Amino acid sequence: MTESTELRWHGRMNQRGRGGREFDRETIRKLRERVAYICSYPYCRRLTVHLQTGTDDVVRTGEAAHILGAAPGSARYDPGMSNEECRSFRNGIWLCNICARKVDVDWRKYEPDVLRRWKEDTEVYVESLSTQDSRLRQLRALVAPTLSALRYLTALPGPGPNLDQTYSAGGLPISRIFLEGEQLLFENSFEREAGTVLEIADELEYSIRPVCRRLMDPQYLDISCWKNDVVKKLMIDVMQFSQQAYERYLRREAQLVKAFRQNVEERGYMVVPFNFERVSLFRDGWSEPNR
Numbered sequence: 001m002t003e004s005t006e007l008r009w010h011g012r013m014n015q016r017g018r019g020g021r022e023f024d025r026e027t028i029r030k031l032r033e034r035v036a037y038i039c040s041y042p043y044c045r046r047l048t049v050h051l052q053t054g055t056d057d058v059v060r061t062g063e064a065a066h067i068l069g070a071a072p073g074s075a076r077y078d079p080g081m082s083n084e085e086c087r088s089f090r091n092g093i094w095l096c097n098i099c100a101r102k103v104d105v106d107w108r109k110y111e112p113d114v115l116r117r118w119k120e121d122t123e124v125y126v127e128s129l130s131t132q133d134s135r136l137r138q139l140r141a142l143v144a145p146t147l148s149a150l151r152y153l154t155a156l157p158g159p160g161p162n163l164d165q166t167y168s169a170g171g172l173p174i175s176r177i178f179l180e181g182e183q184l185l186f187e188n189s190f191e192r193e194a195g196t197v198l199e200i201a202d203e204l205e206y207s208i209r210p211v212c213r214r215l216m217d218p219q220y221l222d223i224s225c226w227k228n229d230v231v232k233k234l235m236i237d238v239m240q241f242s243q244q245a246y247e248r249y250l251r252r253e254a255q256l257v258k259a260f261r262q263n264v265e266e267r268g269y270m271v272v273p274f275n276f277e278r279v280s281l282f283r284d285g286w287s288e289p290n291r
């Protein structure tokens with residue numbers, strides 16, 4: 001029902017003697033907007049406004065339903081209720097057309113208190129949508145530099161004095177970028193996420209770099225598994241990107257690693273896999289990776 005036909009209909013109903021028990025335009029607006037056009041039935045929650053194809057208009061598929069019915073014989077009708085109460089915001093709930101019909105016909109199942117709970121829950125849900133949304137955007141912005149730095153990091157660091165350059169992104173050492181990222185997350189109350197970044201930074205600093213520093217001239221270290229794991233942790237666990245976005249990254253990364261690996265092997269270098277057991281051997285003073 002469009003808003004204007006809704007109003008004509010209300011007018012007709014009023015003339016027929018419902019005595020102003022229908023919602024006015026302002027109440028309908030509040031009912032609709034307080035739940036952001038979402039159907040209040042918790043297992044439905046569909047949007048009740050859609051773009052009309054080929055025009056600049058919309059199609060509406062929702063309605064303001066009465067919790068306690070407006071007319072004798074209607075669902076959950078209470079004869080003791082005044083007109084004013086009946087048409088008040090308190091007595092309304094925003095539903096999609098399907099759910100509105102369902103709660104009207106199956107009124108024994110959908111008692112007033114059930115509908116009141118739906119209304120409250122949906123308002124809370126809508127509120128959480130907007131806060132989650134802006135928090136997530138904030139989180140993504142804060143994590144982005146750390147994630148980029150990690151992506152810049154070569155999956156096959158090699159021997160020699162150039163090693164440290166592989167650990168820099170945009171001229172900054174990756175450890176500094178991580179430190180900064182961790183600090184910003186913490187300051188913005190993303191403590192769990194700050195912890196994740198700290199863990200990754202520590203692994204890089206205390207487990208991978210010591211191994212890299214001891215690489216012998218013919219060796220490159222393959223840290224691609226570690227790198228893919230931590231990128232996944234940041235992309236999906238922290239930034240909540242989709243699995244597909246991560247897989248797309250993986251495919252591209254795999255191509256780069258493969259090409260680089262081929263290149264160093266053709267030049268007679270050896271690629272040794274990184275694993276954490278190797279690190280403890282290094283820490284105990286063992287100086288050469290096991291081939």
Ligand SMILES: [Zn+2]
Binds near residue numbers: 046097
């Ligand atoms: Zn619905």
